[in-house]
Amino acid sequence: MMARLVRAAQDPIGPLAPTRITLTVDGEPVEGVLGQTLAGVMLSADTVAWRSTSFRDKPRGAFCGIGVCFDCLVVVNGQRDVRACQRRAAPGDVVEFHRDMPLSTPEERP
Amino acid sequence: MTEVLVIGSGPAGLAAACAARALGRRVVLLDASDYVGGQYWRHLPPERPARREAVLHHGWSRFQAMSQALERDPLCEIVTSAHVWAIDAGRVHVMVGEADGAGREARTYAAAAVVFATGAFDRALPIPGWDLPGVFTAGGAQALAKGERVAVGQRVVVAGSGPFLLPVASSLVQAGSTVVGVYEASHLAHLARQWTARPWQLLATPAKLLELAHYASVHVKNRIPYATGRAVTAIHGGQRVESVTISAIDETWRPIPGGDVVVAADAVCLGHGFTPRVELPIAAGCRLDARRFVQVDEHQRTSVAAFYAAGEITGIGGVDLSLSEGTIAGHMAAGGHLEDRALRDARARRDALRSFAERLERAHRIGENWTDWLSDETIVCRCEEVSVGRLRSVAETSRSSGLRSLKLQSRAGLGACQGRMCGRSVETILAAAAPGGHLIDESTTDRRPIATPIRLAELAFGNDKSVEK
Ligand SMILES: Cc1cc2nc3c(=O)[nH]c(=O)nc-3n(C[C@H](O)[C@H](O)[C@H](O)COP(=O)(O)OP(=O)(O)OC[C@H]3O[C@@H](n4cnc5c(N)ncnc54)[C@H](O)[C@@H]3O)c2cc1C
Ligand code: FES
Numbered sequence: 001m002m003a004r005l006v007r008a009a010q011d012p013i014g015p016l017a018p019t020r021i022t023l024t025v026d027g028e029p030v031e032g033v034l035g036q037t038l039a040g041v042m043l044s045a046d047t048v049a050w051r052s053t054s055f056r057d058k059p060r061g062a063f064c065g066i067g068v069c070f071d072c073l074v075v076v077n078g079q080r081d082v083r084a085c086q087r088r089a090a091p092g093d094v095v096e097f098h099r100d101m102p103l104s105t106p107e108e109r110p
Numbered sequence: 111m112t113e114v115l116v117i118g119s120g121p122a123g124l125a126a127a128c129a130a131r132a133l134g135r136r137v138v139l140l141d142a143s144d145y146v147g148g149q150y151w152r153h154l155p156p157e158r159p160a161r162r163e164a165v166l167h168h169g170w171s172r173f174q175a176m177s178q179a180l181e182r183d184p185l186c187e188i189v190t191s192a193h194v195w196a197i198d199a200g201r202v203h204v205m206v207g208e209a210d211g212a213g214r215e216a217r218t219y220a221a222a223a224v225v226f227a228t229g230a231f232d233r234a235l236p237i238p239g240w241d242l243p244g245v246f247t248a249g250g251a252q253a254l255a256k257g258e259r260v261a262v263g264q265r266v267v268v269a270g271s272g273p274f275l276l277p278v279a280s281s282l283v284q285a286g287s288t289v290v291g292v293y294e295a296s297h298l299a300h301l302a303r304q305w306t307a308r309p310w311q312l313l314a315t316p317a318k319l320l321e322l323a324h325y326a327s328v329h330v331k332n333r334i335p336y337a338t339g340r341a342v343t344a345i346h347g348g349q350r351v352e353s354v355t356i357s358a359i360d361e362t363w364r365p366i367p368g369g370d371v372v373v374a375a376d377a378v379c380l381g382h383g384f385t386p387r388v389e390l391p392i393a394a395g396c397r398l399d400a401r402r403f404v405q406v407d408e409h410q411r412t413s414v415a416a417f418y419a420a421g422e423i424t425g426i427g428g429v430d431l432s433l434s435e436g437t438i439a440g441h442m443a444a445g446g447h448l449e450d451r452a453l454r455d456a457r458a459r460r461d462a463l464r465s466f467a468e469r470l471e472r473a474h475r476i477g478e479n480w481t482d483w484l485s486d487e488t489i490v491c492r493c494e495e496v497s498v499g500r501l502r503s504v505a506e507t508s509r510s511s512g513l514r515s516l517k518l519q520s521r522a523g524l525g526a527c528q529g530r531m532c533g534r535s536v537e538t539i540l541a542a543a544a545p546g547g548h549l550i551d552e553s554t555t556d557r558r559p560i561a562t563p564i565r566l567a568e569l570a571f572g573n574d575k576s577v578e579k
Contacts (some may be wrong), residue, residue: 002244002263002264002377003244003261003262003263003376003377004264005258005259005260005261006255006259006260006261006285006286007286010286011160012162012284013160013161013162013165013166013259014160014161015158015159015161015259016159016160016161018157018158033157033158034157034158035154035155035156035157035158036158036258037258039254039258040254040257040258040260043254043258043260043262044260048244048350049243049349049350053495055494055495058241058495059242059243059349059350060241060243060492061243061244062246062250062254063246063250063492063531064231064232064246064247064249064250064531065247065249065250065253065254066149066231066249066250066253067142067209068231068527068530068531069247069492069527069530069531070493070526070527071492073526079210079211079212081526082209082210082211083209083210085250085253086209086210087208087209087210088144088155088208
């Protein structure tokens with residue numbers, strides 16, 4: 001595990017028992033904790049990429065973590081272009097990855 | 111009508127709201143986040159209680175005192191999840207509801223005075239491979255550690271420039287990560303020159319020095335390697351970060367041949383300073399200063415009457431400076447006087463901390479030859495995936511040296527983030543490649559008509575639900 005949730009037993013802040021929730025991420029059930037953002041849920045499961053770029057088909061996930069960069073977009077319950085680092089996870093959310101058909105690269109554009 | 115409207119609830123906005131309430135004004139405090147606190151006091155949501163959350167924070171009791179006083183106060187209305195997206199003719203347009211949600215509530219506020227306290231975000235310079243998953247901004251890693259208790263990686267490299275890299279490394283250690291090293295681009299000799307000039311000035315800011323000393327002790331205790339004159343100049347991996355190249359760089363940040371080492375890492379945190387969130391003040395017509403922060407006078411007044419600004423949109427200086435400026439801005443916006451007793455402390459602290467901030471800025475400013483670590487394939491605009499080579503060829507072959515037309519031709523800075531991440535780097539690269547070595551128009555990448563994204567449907571139907579406050 002590389003990206004992960006800090007283990008409760010080792011966390012100096014002494015977290016109290018969290019409320020577990022289940023989401024569907026890219027077709028698979030994923031456990032999260034109530035109060036996490038979608039990016040928090042995915043990073044806790046060591047999922048670091050959840051989008052392919054439109055021009056070069058490259059993997060992307062979270063970058064700025066505070067809603068500025070728009071790298072972390074996901075589809076939530078059918079709604080596109082939601083910043084995963086800004087949206088709190090709700091029980092039962094269905095998260096899909098943005099997979100656009102690769103367009104031409106900027107170099108190829110007229 | 112609201113008497114004082116404060117946009118942003120970080121240290122500056124909270125202090126402004128408290129000061130305006132102290133003079134008896136009705137206050138509305140707006141923030142796009144779900145909770146108040148801003149970047150500095152980003153914390154876990156109430157659904158995730160902990161026994162000792164304060165260990166992640168400095169000045170936590172001050173934060174709690176300010177936020178609880180405002181929350182209890184019937185004449186202060188705090189609106190969170192409030193995305194301010196435009197400002198025109200003194201009216202502030204807000205969408206209230208879930209981030210990027212459909213069906214949010216559109217509101218319009220008019221106020222006698224407005225305080226801008228929208229803060230700043232990390233600047234990360236483009237580096238080959240910086241678009242790989244596992245690369246974060248330093249603040250992003252910090253936000254995930256404080257607000258989510260997520261460790262972004264197991265073996266983490268922290269690189270860039272500025273004292274902010276130290277708290278980020280400390281947070282990573284507290285989250286159980288191994289910090290491979292902190293790589294500060296500025297040279298030790300350069301840092302020492304800035305820090306040891308006029309040392310008596312530093313005596314005016316003991317809290318700042320103590321905070322730095324605290325981080326230094328965490329670094330020593332955890333044996334975190336700290337190196338100066340070093341930069342991450344390439345990030346490698348297939349689907350995610352696997353290793354990074356650390357280079358020795360000269361005082362202009364040009365990589366020194368033969369000075370590279372490659373180290374294994376699964377995450378990288380980059381912070382080359384901060385960019386202020388100035389789009390709302392610009393939309394309101396407020397002037398920027400030469401460093402492209404919001405220009406304010408001694409009263410924290412902008413160039414437009416009844417608009418004030420405080421915190422990191424007026425200059426980078428850390429939490430205490432933001433608090434002092436916020437206090438002054440809130441007091442003045444509420445009709446107070448600069449000479450009032452209530453401001454004596456805040457004014458003295460602001461003036462001392464400003465000179466501290468200028469020192470930091472000089473010590474950690476970006477070296478002009480950082481562009482030497484770029485290759486033609488390096489992505490500059492992450493959204494539109496525009497490479498360095500593309501930018502340079504557009505600038506060289508186009509007969510125009512105007513930023514606007516070069517942006518339109520290359521599409522750099524025109525993607526989802528509206529150039530927030532790449533704008534200033536795009537300007538640097540285009541200017542260097544343009545005929546004559548500079549851009550001719552006065553335009554910059556700071557101007558954005560819409561400050562925060564809204565859906566077209568919300569624009570179309572928003573007015574029906576609009577409430578005038
Ligand atoms: C991600 C990040 C993490 C940081 N962490 C630390 C740290 O741990 N330690 C440290 O010493 N310094 C940290 N800093 C530096 C930090 O910015 C300052 O120390 C301090 O928080 C600045 O206070 P401020 O009040 O000026 O702005 P901020 O704290 O940035 O607050 C600005 C507020 O304005 C809100 N806002 C912005 N635009 C809008 C809009 N259009 N509509 C509604 N609301 C809006 C934001 O949501 C935010 O809450 C961090 C910076 C960043 C970017
Ligand atoms: S990570 Fe940058 S917007 Fe979400």
